[in-house]
Amino acid sequence: MSDTVKALFFDVFGTVVDWRNSVSAEIEALGAARGFEVDGEAFAQAWRARYQPSMAVIRSGERPYTRLDVLHRENLVDVLAEFEIDSLDEAAIDALNLAWHRLNPWPDCPPGLKRLKTKYILATMSNGNVSLMVNLAKSADLPWDAILGSEISRSYKPDPKTYLAGVEILDLAPEQCMMVAAHNYDLLAAQELGLKTAFVARPTEYGPGQIKDLKAEFEFDVVTDSMIGLADKLGCK
Amino acid sequence: MSDTVKALFFDVFGTVVDWRNSVSAEIEALGAARGFEVDGEAFAQAWRARYQPSMAVIRSGERPYTRLDVLHRENLVDVLAEFEIDSLDEAAIDALNLAWHRLNPWPDCPPGLKRLKTKYILATMSNGNVSLMVNLAKSADLPWDAILGSEISRSYKPDPKTYLAGVEILDLAPEQCMMVAAHNYDLLAAQELGLKTAFVARPTEYGPGQIKDLKAEFEFDVVTDSMIGLADKLGCK
Numbered sequence: 001m002s003d004t005v006k007a008l009f010f011d012v013f014g015t016v017v018d019w020r021n022s023v024s025a026e027i028e029a030l031g032a033a034r035g036f037e038v039d040g041e042a043f044a045q046a047w048r049a050r051y052q053p054s055m056a057v058i059r060s061g062e063r064p065y066t067r068l069d070v071l072h073r074e075n076l077v078d079v080l081a082e083f084e085i086d087s088l089d090e091a092a093i094d095a096l097n098l099a100w101h102r103l104n105p106w107p108d109c110p111p112g113l114k115r116l117k118t119k120y121i122l123a124t125m126s127n128g129n130v131s132l133m134v135n136l137a138k139s140a141d142l143p144w145d146a147i148l149g150s151e152i153s154r155s156y157k158p159d160p161k162t163y164l165a166g167v168e169i170l171d172l173a174p175e176q177c178m179m180v181a182a183h184n185y186d187l188l189a190a191q192e193l194g195l196k197t198a199f200v201a202r203p204t205e206y207g208p209g210q211i212k213d214l215k216a217e218f219e220f221d222v223v224t225d226s227m228i229g230l231a232d233k234l235g236c237k
Numbered sequence: 238m239s240d241t242v243k244a245l246f247f248d249v250f251g252t253v254v255d256w257r258n259s260v261s262a263e264i265e266a267l268g269a270a271r272g273f274e275v276d277g278e279a280f281a282q283a284w285r286a287r288y289q290p291s292m293a294v295i296r297s298g299e300r301p302y303t304r305l306d307v308l309h310r311e312n313l314v315d316v317l318a319e320f321e322i323d324s325l326d327e328a329a330i331d332a333l334n335l336a337w338h339r340l341n342p343w344p345d346c347p348p349g350l351k352r353l354k355t356k357y358i359l360a361t362m363s364n365g366n367v368s369l370m371v372n373l374a375k376s377a378d379l380p381w382d383a384i385l386g387s388e389i390s391r392s393y394k395p396d397p398k399t400y401l402a403g404v405e406i407l408d409l410a411p412e413q414c415m416m417v418a419a420h421n422y423d424l425l426a427a428q429e430l431g432l433k434t435a436f437v438a439r440p441t442e443y444g445p446g447q448i449k450d451l452k453a454e455f456e457f458d459v460v461t462d463s464m465i466g467l468a469d470k471l472g473c474k
Contacts, residue, residue: 130406134358146383170371172368
């Protein structure tokens with residue numbers, strides 16, 4: 001299998017970067033600087049909870065493709081209202097919205113990805129837009145060969161178009177691409193299209209109380225718990 | 238200027254990689270292995286000479302967007318006929334066509350680009366398709382942050398769409414992007430759209446008899462003769 005596969009496609013939020021602790025720290029630091037109290041953990045969870053609903057209307061065709069930065073910004077305005085934070089002007093909200101461009105990686109990612117890069121094409125297959133992915137890669141030291149995914153296909157995972165546009169643009173067959181993710185639904189969608197799959201467990205993505213995606217729930221090609229583990233299993237020195 | 242600019246857009250063929258010597262060496266090696274005589278230099282020039290005409294019909298709208306690998310393959314069949322090389326089967330022609338995926342970089346590029354990467358987003362702004370650019374980056378050690386250009390915009394430079402799609406997808410303004418190229422026409426097109434420009438002289442791209450693009454013919458923001466020189470001028474350590 002590891003000889004057939006030419007490219008690894010990575011989910012990013014949760015799989016490669018720790019959005020929860022990063023966003024939590026950003027809003028708490030902002031609160032300390034601007035003089036408002038906020039439960040960073042709850043704020044991060046509330047912001048992320050609006051993520052799937054905001055993409056659902058695009059997947060269904062009710063709304064044309066809109067990049068994730070714009071959806072994040074709309075959702076942020078709602079969350080600020082919910083948390084009764086009203087002291088931020090437009091520029092401060094814009095700046096806070098870019099918290100998603102500077103999330104911290106899980107510590108195994110920079111070294112694990114560098115090993116994987118010696119043997120495979122590494123591409124993002126995220127719902128994040130291109131500028132978000134590029135800025136995140138620079139801040140979190142993620143050595144991608146290509147930014148694919150949502151904005152390239154103008155669709156949102158798990159729409160088959162998102163994965164297939166990536167396969168097509170690399171001029172590969174589905175079985176030459178392996179989707180790497182911490183989420184069962186994402187891998188299942190890729191598997192149904194003929195891609196290989198690797199589950200990387202991130203059991204604290206949503207915090208100590210996480211109840212889903214604690215383990216692989218289907219027959220995936222690789223099951224591991226870090227990018228170091230993935231590099232080991234794929235024979236990357 | 239170097240503080241306004243956030244992203245550098247690179248022309249690749251001729252500016253970053255030496256297509257002439259690389260293609261010449263590939264066809265000569267193939268000839269030695271398969272028992273045919275060929276003037277590699279003349280073959281490389283003849284193949285490249287078909288490049289602009291094959292894109293012109295796409296720019297004009299006569300032909301829908303077709304990726305460069307396909308144009309290269311069509312042109313290769315013509316050049317093989319012109320050189321009376323008839324001993325290659327379809328698979329061998331396919332393999333030879335991928336010569337463009339493994340061109341050698343000008344020696345200043347890997348070290349110069351690594352310095353530029355510490356301060357700027359580095360994106361390809363080439364007429365090459367995404368898989369060509371990704372494979373070339375891996376073989377020539379080119380540390381791109383993003384593959385933009387022709388296939389992302391489904392157009393060919395100097396169509397304004399090609400440059401502007403790159404500016405837009407990075408969520409930047411034209412003046413925050415600098416086009417880097419060894420060709421006056423490419424920089425002029427970018428300059429007319431408001432991008433900054435850097436001319437990198439490659440006076441032997443077409444061999445010792447090269448007669449055009451020997452020097453900058455317009456007022457570009459930076460004029461230099463290597464990526465090391467560009468890094469120096471842009472203050473990248």
